[in-house]
Amino acid sequence: MTYCVGILVQDGLVMVADTRTNAGVDNIATFRKLHNFEAPDRFISLATSGNLSITQTVLSMVRDGLEDPSTGRIDTIFNQETLFKVAQLVGRAVREVWRVDGAGLEEQGGRFDIQMMLGGQISGGPMRLFQIYSAGNFIEVAQETIFFQIGEHKYGKPILDRAMNFNTDAYDALKIALISMDSTMRSNLSVGMPLDMVFLRRGSVIPEINSRIDPGEPYFHDLRERWSAALRAAHMAIPRPPYGPR
C-alpha cells in the first residue's frame, strides 16, 4: 500500500509520500514513491501508488523518452513546454505500459491498477497539480479542492477536509499533511516510514524543502505525540452524552 498527499495552496506545492511497499504482508520493502525531476527551468514531482512494476516502467519512460509518432521527436519530462503536456506524457506512458504489459498482467490475475500525482513548476508557467489514473486520464486541483490523495486515502482525509483551504500557510499545510500521514500509518501497517516531502514555493523551480523524515526524526516524533495528546484532550473536553433511560 501507499499513502501520498499533494496540496496546492497560494504559497505553493506541498507533497508528502510514504515509502513502504508490500507484496503480501511477508514481503515488505522500502521504495521511494516521490520522484523529483530537477532541471534549471523546472521542478516536477511525481508521486506513485499501485503496482510497482507499472509505476517504475512509467518513470523510466518519461525520463528516457517516448517517441511522438506525429513528429518523431523524443518526448521526455524535461523537454515538454508545459506541465499540462507533462501530464499528457505521463498518461501516454501509462497507456504504453498497459499496451505492453496489461494483458499479461491480467492473465496472471494481476490488476493494472495505479494512481499518480504530478505537481510542479516550469519557469514562466503556472504551478499545477494533477492526479493521473490507470487509463492515463487526469484531473487537476482547483481553488475549492486543493488536495489530492493516492493510495490509502481514507484514514487521513478527515483532517485534510477540515483544516485547510487555498489560503492556508504552506508550512501549516505541510504540518496537516504530516498529521494526515500519522493517522494513516497508525491505522494501516502497509503505510510506513521514512517519509519523503517537498515544498516548492509558487514561482520557484528550486524546492524550499526536499528531504526525508526518518524514524525518530525529532519534529515528526514530537508532532505525533502532540497530536495524540491533543486528540485525547479534545474528546475529554466534550461533555458526556446526556442520553439516558427512556
Add this chain to the structure above:
Amino acid sequence: MTYCVGILVQDGLVMVADTRTNAGVDNIATFRKLHNFEAPDRFISLATSGNLSITQTVLSMVRDGLEDPSTGRIDTIFNQETLFKVAQLVGRAVREVWRVDGAGLEEQGGRFDIQMMLGGQISGGPMRLFQIYSAGNFIEVAQETIFFQIGEHKYGKPILDRAMNFNTDAYDALKIALISMDSTMRSNLSVGMPLDMVFLRRGSVIPEINSRIDPGEPYFHDLRERWSAALRAAHMAIPRPPYGPR
C-alpha cells in the same frame, strides 16, 4: 453505504448506527440498521450493512424462525439459550439466504455482500459482541480489541484506535463512537443522519439508552461543533515544521 460501530467495555455494550441507504446516488432512503430484539430474558441488537434485501431477509428469518433439521425445533432469536447460539442462528440464516438468492443475485451482477454486528445480553449469561460475515462465520471482541465496525469503517477508525480501552467509561465510549460517526458522515455522503444508538449496561437486559439522534439534536450538534473547534486548535497548537532549504 452504512457505518455502524459496536463497543464492548467493562460497563457494557454501546452500539451506534446510521440510517442512510443508497442504490446509487440518485436513490437515497432511510432504513433502520440497528435492530433490537427485546424480551423479558434478553436484549439483543443486530446491526446490518450491505445488500438490504439480504439483511432484511436474515432479520425476518431470525425473528420468525428457522427449523433445526436435526430436532425439528423452530429456532428464533428469542429461544436460543446463549448469545453464541444466536450468532450461529444468524450465520445459518445468512447461509440460507445465500442458498436461495445467492446465484440469482450474482447472475444479475449483484454481490452477496453483507456484514453484521450482534451484541447483547441474555439473563444469566455473559454479555457478548460478534461480527458476522457473508459466509455466516463470525468473530468476537476481546479485551485487547473492544470494538467492531461495519460498512464505511476507515474515516472513523483513528479516533476509536486512540481513545478507548476496555476500562473506558461507557458514556465516554458512546461519545467517542459519535465522534467517529461524525468523521465518517463528513467524508462519506452515503452515511447519514438520523443515528440510532443503544447502551446496555453489563448484566442488564433493559437498555439504559435506546434512542435516535435526529438532525439538529442539541447534544450531537454541539459535539460536532466542539470537535471541529478542538481539531483546529489542536493542529494550530503544534509548531510549524522546522524543515527548510537544503
